Amino acid sequence: MMHRSPFPRDLYAELAHLQREMQQAFEVSPSIRGQARGYPAMNVGGTPRSVDIYAFVPGIDPATLDVQIEKGVLTVAGERRVADIPEKATVHIDERAVGSFRRVVTLPDDIDPNAVEAKYRDGVLHIGIARKEAAQPRRITIQ
Amino acid sequence: MNNETADIANPADSARNEAALLPPVDVIEDANGITLYADLPGVPKDRLSLHVEDGKLSIEGELALDMPEGMEATHAEVSLPRYRRVFTLSKELDADKVSAEFDQGVLKLRIPKVAHLQPRKVEIRVA
Numbered sequence: 001m002m003h004r005s006p007f008p009r010d011l012y013a014e015l016a017h018l019q020r021e022m023q024q025a026f027e028v029s030p031s032i033r034g035q036a037r038g039y040p041a042m043n044v045g046g047t048p049r050s051v052d053i054y055a056f057v058p059g060i061d062p063a064t065l066d067v068q069i070e071k072g073v074l075t076v077a078g079e080r081r082v083a084d085i086p087e088k089a090t091v092h093i094d095e096r097a098v099g100s101f102r103r104v105v106t107l108p109d110d111i112d113p114n115a116v117e118a119k120y121r122d123g124v125l126h127i128g129i130a131r132k133e134a135a136q137p138r139r140i141t142i143q
Numbered sequence: 144m145n146n147e148t149a150d151i152a153n154p155a156d157s158a159r160n161e162a163a164l165l166p167p168v169d170v171i172e173d174a175n176g177i178t179l180y181a182d183l184p185g186v187p188k189d190r191l192s193l194h195v196e197d198g199k200l201s202i203e204g205e206l207a208l209d210m211p212e213g214m215e216a217t218h219a220e221v222s223l224p225r226y227r228r229v230f231t232l233s234k235e236l237d238a239d240k241v242s243a244e245f246d247q248g249v250l251k252l253r254i255p256k257v258a259h260l261q262p263r264k265v266e267i268r269v270a
Contacts (some may be wrong), residue, residue, distance in 0.1 A: 126209065
């Protein structure tokens with residue numbers, strides 16, 4: 001026997017379902033922590049010699065950025081201003097982040113907080129922190 | 144038939160289908176035109192491409208981060224190597240006169256309105 005729903009299907013629910021299916025099929029899998037990631041976006045990576053942090057802070061004066069390392073925690077803070085909107089103008093889309101921001105990254109234990117290099121290029125702040133000598137892999141000669 | 148195969152093989156088309164990040168934008172319109180700002184951090188000037196075709200404006204940029212050799216990513220929020228966004232322009236905008244500035248990952252585009260559609264002050268003569 002065929003089961004028939006007593007109610008017609010809700011078109012909007014169907015569409016929402018379809019949209020979810022599409023997202024699963026085509027988009028990059030979303031993060032388990034959701035999409036609200038805060039500003040600025042950050043990438044973290046490393047090599048046996050260094051830990052590399054990239055903060056995506058476009059159009060900012062690097063002198064106004066505040067970067068600190070304290071007790072194994074890296075903080076990037078600053079303020080972002082956007083151009084003033086002229087009088088009698090209409091804002092159609094307003095998506096870019098504005099205002100003060102602050103993000104914190106816990107660093108691994110083996111970093112050397114005195115060997116830090118920070119560069120700002122193309123709107124990306126790259127912080128490279130060397131790992132301590134002792135922590136770097138060493139080849140042991142067999143006698 | 145042959146034309147269709149050529150289109151599929153076109154590298155520009157295949158690039159258009161690759162996954163890309165959507166850059167955030169601000170779009171502001173005043174009496175003389177539209178100003179668009181887009182955030183494309185990590186894109187050097189020579190990897191940014193802007194196209195106006197069939198009344199569509201497309202913004203595309205490829206990321207180039209200086210990564211040390213052998214780096215392994217442990218956490219990535221910017222997880223794709225390119226940005227892409229397409230806008231449909233309206234007829235009153237003059238696509239031939241788009242001007243662009245790109246500095247530290249921020250693109251500023253100015254699209255003026257067609258000259259004869261810009262506001263003009265009409266003088267009223269009193270007889």
